[in-house]
Amino acid sequence: MTATASPTHDAGARAALIAELKRSAPHEAAMRIGLEPPARAAEVLAEMNPAMVQDILEAIDAEARSRIAMAAPRELAAQWSRNAAYAEGTLGRLMDPPFAxxxxxxxxxxxxxxxxxxxxxxxxxxxxxxxxxxxxxxxxxxxxxxxxxxxxxxxxxxxxxxxxxxxxxxxxxxxxxxxxxxxxxxxxxxxxxxxxxxxxGSTMFEEEAFEIAAQPGAMVGIEKEERIATPLFGSFKFRHPWLLINLITAFAAGGVVALFQGTVDKFVILATFLPVLAGQSGNTGCQALAVTVRGITLGDIPPGGASRLMAKEFLLGLLNGAVTGVLTGVAMFVLASSQDSPSAVMLGVVVCLAMMGSCAISGISGAIVPLTLKRLGADPATASSIVVTTATDVASMGLLLGLAAVLIR
The missing domain is CATH 3.10.580.10 (CBS-domain)
Structure with missing residues (x-):
């Protein structure tokens, strides 16, 4: 006598498969659902977030997709086809069929x-x-x-x-x-x-929660398709290109130091404060970036409000830079005096001015980068942190060494 699976067991297996698909990137979920018979695949997809269903179906080859659609209820298959016509991130990808x-x-x-x-x-x-x-x-x-x-x-x-x-x-x-x-x-x-x-409503909240959860990763080059369950080499493929871009931008910052190699050789003490300026200005830029991305996401930036936001972040960076600049300037003066440097006062002034300038540039960069990406039709969070960090590193190092070269003879 042939044993048959109980409804409870089948429901448990279906729930486990749905949970596995939700943890997976679309192309991985597509490969997994492709192992199931078309009727079961259609049954499982019918219980999932429609936007996720669209991502999975688009990653399946046309023949397999057609078999799944044929096994699904007619209204549901027609809805999947309608949803596919709408752009990612729009409400049209989240629709269920209106049965009643x-x-x-x-x-x-x-x-x-x-x-x-x-x-x-x-x-x-x-x-x-x-x-x-x-x-x-x-x-x-x-x-x-x-x-x-x-x-x-x-x-x-x-x-x-x-x-x-x-x-x-x-x-x-x-x-x-x-x-x-x-x-x-x-x-x-x-x-x-x-x-x-x-x-x-629950589908909209789920989709928006996923997008918000993906934003911190997007800022540093993590693709939203990457999940905890993504295989090692899959994660490597997602992350490595952005790390290479970050390496190129790091060379840009290193190039600034190379331009002022003579100044560094003359005032070795400046090297002590390079990471201090880079850290402070970098944090200022990331703060502005986080506020701007959140404002874009929540729709808090009205038409014409971008220029006011940039002006605010510039002045806020300048103000924060003035406070921290005075403190770091005093610290430089104390350190230079302890080494009997004849330029202790000017070194303190240079550090203070460089801190103010780099924080101001970092603040406005944190606003400009996501606003520009948004205007170009791109995700404002996409690797924006990498761009902002580059701007802050170049600004902080360039200002510190450039001011030292000009003001201290």
Whole structure:
């Protein structure tokens, strides 16, 4: 006699597979789901975040993708196809199919009968009333169906012109629009008003949480596809190109020191304060970078606000640099005096001025880099820390050694 898996065991195995796919990068998840029969693959993908499903499907070869689509329910396969037409990061990639759709002339009783069979295969929160062209006319809640006479038409009980989102809306913008609404599901309609899908609030929050969690890594060149479960050589492939770029930028900073080699030879004591300036200005730049990226993500930067932000970060860097510059200038004076240097006072002045200038440059760099990336259509967090760090290193070393060469004879 052939043993069959119990429903509980099958549900547990499916949950374990979903958890494994969520931990994996899209191309790794695609290889894993490709080992499953098409029907099981479709069943598993149906329970996952639609945006993640799109990433996995795009990483699967066309033939395998077609087999999975054929094994999926018709409405779900059609929704996957619609979602693929929208850009990454937009609401259109997060849509589920609108199963419970009705005509305005349908009655409450007819809607209830349709839902009796529908809820066995789909999770239904609201019913949606559309015209023959599919345009969204209204929304029906379960309470509307429960407390109205079965002969009442849906057009009489529906909420007309309900709040809806558009598929080309960035997820972060959609989050702001729904922040105070707290609906479990939102209808999505195109520019013609046609209902093209549904987006669950939990799905939006999950997607935005993932994007926010990926930002710190993106700032230092970590691809968002890299996960804890990513194999060793996969992580190497993701990280190494950015480290090579960082190496090139480090050579730029080293080149600045080489330009002033004579000054370094003459005032060896300056080498003591190079890492101090680089560290302080680097931290100033990273602070400005973090605030700017967060402002971009939350939409806190109004039109025309970029210039004000850059001016603020420049002045803030200058102010912080003045305070720390005085302290480091005094420290340089004390150290130079202990070595009987005749230029102790000027060395202190040079360190103070270099600290002020490098912190000011670092602050404005921390704002300019992500704003520029955003304007160019790129992710503002992508490796921005590497660029800002280069700017701060070049500025701090160049100012310290350059001012010493000019002011101290």
């Amino acid at each position: 759709t009705f005509r305005p002339g349908s009655t409450v009783g007819e809607a209830i009968e349709n839902l009796k069979s529908l809820v066995r295969t789909a999770f239904v929160t609201y019913g949606y009333v559309t015209d023959p062209e599919g345009r969204l006319l209204g929304l029906v809640t379960m309470r509307d169906l429960l407390f109205n006479d079965h002969g009442t038409k849906l057009s009489e009980v529906m909420l007309k012109d309900p709040f809806a989102l558009t598929p080309d809306l960035p997820v972060s913008d959609a989050m702001r629009l729904t922040l105070n609404r707290h609906f479990p599901v939102y209808p999505v309609k195109d520019e013609a008003g046609v209902l093209v899908g549904l987006v669950r």
